[in-house]
Amino acid sequence: MALKKSDLYSSLWRSCDELRGGMDASQYKDYILTLLFVKYVTDKAKSDRTSLIDVPVGGSFDDMVALKGDKEIGDRINKIIGKLAEANGLEKVIDLADFNDEEKLGKGKEMQDRLSKLVTIFTDLDFRGSRAEGDDLLGDAYEYLMRHFATESGKSKGQFYTPAEVSRVLAKVVGIGPGTRQDHTVYDPTCGSGSLLLKVADEAPRGITIYGQEKDNATWALARMNMILHGNEDADIRKGDTITSPQLITGSQLRTFDFAVANPPFSIKSWSNGLENEYGRFEFGRPPEKNGDYAFLLHILKSLKSNGKAAVILPHGVLFRGNAEASIRRELLRRGYIKGIIGLPANLFYGTGIPACIVVLDKDNAQARTGVFMIDASKGFIKDGNKNRLRSQDIHKIVDVFNRQVEIERYSRMVPLHEIADPKNDYSLNIPRYIDSSEPEDIQDLHAHLHGGIPDRDLDALSGYWDAFPSLRTTLFKPNRPGYSNLAVGVTEVQQTILDSDEFQKFATEVLGQVDDWFIAHRPILQAIDANTVPKDLVTTISDDLLVRFKDTPLLDEYDVYEQLMTYWHGVMHDDVFLIMNEGWLDAAKARKTIEDKERKLTETPDLIVGSGRSATKYKMDLIPPALVVARYFADEQTEVDTLNAAAEEASRAVEEYIEEHAVEDGLLAEAMDDGKVSKAIASTRLKVARHEGADPEEIKALQHLIKLYNDEAVAKKATKEAQAALDLATLKKYGDLAEPEIEQLVLDDKWHATIAGRVGGEVTSLTLALVGRIQQLGERYAETVGEIESELAKLQSRVASHLADMGVK
Template sequence: MVVALKKSDLYSSLWRSCDELRGGMDASQYKDYILTLLFVKYVTDKAKSDPNSLIDVPVGGSFDDMVALKGDKEIGDRVNKIIGQLAEANGLEKVIDLADFNDEEKLGKGKEMQDRLSKLVTIFADLDFRGSRAEGDDLLGDAYEYLMRHFATESGKSKGQFYTPAEVSRVLAKVVGIGAGTRQDHTVYDPTCGSGSLLLKVADEAPRGLTIYGQEKDNATWALAQMNMILHGYEDRDIRKGDTITSPQFTQGARLQTFDFAVANPPFSIKSWSNGLENDYGRFEYGRPPEKNGDYAFLLHILKSLKSTGKAAVILPHGVLFRGHAEAGIRKELLRRGYIKGIIGLPANLFYGTGIPACVIILDKENAQARTGVFMIDASKGFMKDGNKNRLRSQDIHKIVDVFNKQTEVERYSRMVPLHEIADPKNDYNLNIPRYIDSSEPEDIQDLHAHVHGGIPDHDLDALNGYWEAFPRLRTTLFKPNRPGYSDLAVGVAEVQQAILDSDEFQKFAMDVRGQVDDWFAAHRPVLQALNPDTVPKDLIARISDDLLARFKNTPLLDEYDVYEQLMTYWHGVMHDDVFLIMNDGWCEAAKPRKAIEDKERKLSETPDLIVGSGRSATRYKMDLIPPALVVARYFAGEQAKVDVLHAGAEEASRAVEEYIEEHAVEDGLLAEAMDDGKISKILTSTRLKVARHEGTDPEEIKALQHLIRLYNEESVAKKAAKEAQAALDLATLKKYGDLSEPEIKQLVLDEKWAATVRTRVASEANRLTLGLVARIQQLGERYTETADAIHAALEALESKVTRHLTEMGVMS
């Protein structure tokens, strides 16, 4: 495993390696070992490349000292001492030294511990963080994020709360009001900060940085947060330990310290929130939360911790929006004072500690008294499945943030709800989102008149008005008048799709979509061509993706967020890895083939992109940046065409063998005697031919056997020709990589890989729309094809026919 690998491969290999060595330990415990090693490795590498590093790595306290212990019988105890020296040199006692690497119960005894720790150290020794800039999308940041997400997934319901999903964190960071104008002395506070991931996502939104404060109750999770902050360059953070409600650490005398911003994902509906509570610090002036539910205790704590212009975003269960009794009273007071700026309803099953749906409550003290409404978003339907959890897609995040920050009202999605409507007695300050936003799809109403008399109701066609605005002549192409208010299909139901695809308007629409993508890519090609080690990937993709979104904003039919998602899915799956490789290795080096990894000890094996040679002498290659298909299509199209012909010939020859055997290898067939255990082969056929000739059997059988052998020979020759041609093409392709110039590499990657893929993906959105229109028209056409009168007439005809048959049989007179 080396840095030249794609990032995604690196992380998955890292996870598989670590997970394999976990043994019987729970993931929530195992993460402490893994993340401690990641920390020590990072600070060791950083100290080598940055003489001004704030972390002092003493002699005898580095990761290199751990590497020297591989195979040592006392490796566990000595690793503890190395970490202890590093902790002591930096005042990180009880932060980085919590995991006991000499714990026989967790790591095994004797040789088992020795082997397990030696392998773990080897895994991290292969990583190189010297070039890591901890910008949130670099090697280290992504590796940490990847591991945390997997540990949260594996830890189960009761132990996954230490991590807020990155996608949700980004939403909170962007709606709370932090941005380019945020000053470095602005403060952000998370009273239940877990491992610090939410705070770091917020900090990412402030280009000039900001001052981080946090509190965490769990000791091990607090230590994780401390390490996480250092790993991401926030050595001056202030993360304190303790229970936020009963023992708040950020106080000024009898009052709470206040901050510019706050974000939080508190434990949901905690029952023991008030155990040991002595001083409420004036937090409950608008009402005391119920003894058995702490949701409002955290919300009121955060409100009290905000400055007079402070803003906060808090994740809470939906129950806080509508539960009665004490919570209803608190909710009413907050709304009457204008503190609640907005509410965002999230999909269910996003979080690791619970499967219930949650919401984001946005608090804003600035000009609160002048607030006349609450902006609500129902984002519950926008997500993707990811294993047993749901995740927000890039388009879901962007849409939520755009709509909230611009306060845009979108039908069935968002609305500014006036306070007088919320205060109306029928609502009585209930904030349950479905009361104010109906996000359900319109009901598909059946038309009884059409069922009786035929014809497609015009109101169903009018509902497809977006299509008719985009393709003005298409409606008259597809439909003809039936009677007032009803139309008939002018083409057969099966011909609808082709009629749409063949229309000049659709073809122009598809061409315009491709043109928009081409114009977008041309605008950003110079920046992409100039990728270098100083490129910041997250800024790059933000710039080009936002531009793509903007360009499709006014395109009819196409949802700009669907187009945006096509780019972002490709970015996360392929393009980000490509950019990473180019930044780290340069265009030419990144384009070079490398040998595919086969590490039997760690059970790691990469699927090769190209295999040259055969048998034991075969060499398996990976082409991370330029797939062989692109090189072949560009430089060896003629050769590929010939290979395709040969492969087709080989397949045809194999088919001829199969068909001849199928015809004659049956019971009493000409090839029946050549069968053995229901199978037949060239060897069995030759053997039977010798016997048949010797015994002077049926000449027809001999002819059949001879013919089958000829077919086998023809198949063998065809397969050999195809294999040799393919091998020659593969070798030529491999050699071509060495001849590629930098301009050629850039053209292959930029134009024939990135641009072509995005163009195809966006075009698929246009095709998807077309298929949706086709499906709806076909549904309507089939629904009203048979009228009730026609069905009744057919039924009468059948009854008459049955009666006639029964009469002829003498059953009826």
């Protein structure tokens, strides 16, 4: 039984992190990712005879496993990695981490135990089925660990990783796609661990030739490993400082490429230290000595072919800073090299918290360019821990809008070059100069406060709703005077009035009908999921179609609908698809006992527990939650359990209420009270004493009644427990009896379709509540005029004066 991908990655991270000790994450990553690499190439060599990596005798992960518990494990792991490196020309690539470093890994038994446990963690991972195309288990695991190490490394040391979401945006806006040829080239002059280049390569289904350069030795080694892990063994990744000693040159000139992407270090002060040969990069001006942003931008521009394209992440300062940078920016704009600017949210990157932008360069037909396309995407993100992250909908919207050059109010605009060149702008590209993304101010209307009524201009601003529900405005409002209206229903009745309207109900039904039609259209390909399915292609197909279907739906933002599917995909569906691909529908749906693996820090929460106490058996149902099986096959039994449960709760409530009434001072149960409570045992003991002492008959009656209530509660709880146990047992048995068509129905219809429909229905609910909230706000804001408030105030003042006079106060 395969673990869900999300469980696999999280347990891998937790296990590794626990063994880190006091080591800095930026150093520890070199050990973990090296082990992951050796494990991968060992597995791949076993299943793929065409593998370009030769795993020699004595140089495999299996040789590491044999060392568990060995006193000299550190030194011997170094030798194993050394053999693997020598056999493949990977010296100074995979052998940088010293596994015999006592300062980092501890001395003697501490090192022995730590390395033995690390090797054990990776032993159970099976990467033989991992592949660079389709569902890349290993590549995803590498990226998962890389992202976590970047998070843990902090601002100063997390720069080796560009967030995958931002990488996808760069890959898609730079122009790489299905038409890209394998001999097309892509270049990243500050490639870090190579994650950005790999995301770009993902966009080229026929392949693309990869080039990169990285200054930091350890990060360059990560990039080399990353390329091999993703099936790009022939990627040309050079080592060195791109500005002072570019490695990719032809003769005395910089080599040129079809595409370039980059996330260079922001505003680096030492960019020119040791610079001798400028390679003609600064023909439009020399960047300031203390700021290297334009040095990287001009290097990339010079590294493009005559029709080359690039997308570069830079701080917002490059858009508006003056002096030397202003001169360079003016020259680039006059020549038409800057195709677009995309403003991103703050705090996306691991190296810095400041907001950044993507500058899109395009040399193709640059002289004919008459404008710069700008997007302000700064408000589209979600909080993720201590960072912000682009959502699927944010990525898709940026890419769609940029590639189609669609103008959207307060979001995107084609800005003419003559407007940028106007003296009042003076070639500044500061996005707020050209796109006002602020929300319209909510203006208070003095006339409405003085004379009552809701301003019609506030209602006109809700025109999207009135277009969708034409008669709703006249239902909710009635005329007051020219330019003003009154609520025709009470403020508290607004929500129900909207929900009850025929137009709203028709709209909600049509939205769910669109989801139904979409799912029915794609059900066959979802039903056909097997080992050859490519999850990335699958979700692209179904999600893009959902986006298209909701493009013209009033009120609903198609990207919000898209996000509901994508959130569910990343959280649940992708794991489901992974299980079905690896095990088939029948095996993926089987119940299995929960895993409690201390070595891998994996303790699963059971979905179903059969039996009790020590004899209880805990089960996990990865693909089909028990609630779905119960709802489809045991609805009557569940109703009975619910009824018994309600009866048990009522019995418990009767006990509580009776004790609350009589367990008080001088109450009938006062003698049986223990810290305000009366248990059945105490009540029984007191009853014996009361009878023996000939106590008040009313007290005896009360005690007898309480004991009866306790007995009724016990009987009700026992009946509930037995019915639930019988239902759980029947449910467990049903998992073993399910046929494939039943499993498909449960997963496709009861789980995926129903959940997505519910999520999209939630979007309808959200926009309804937004309308209700706004109308209630306006209704309450102008409910009382200033005159009415003053009149009420005068009455209150008069009443206070009267009370004071009665007390003799003048």
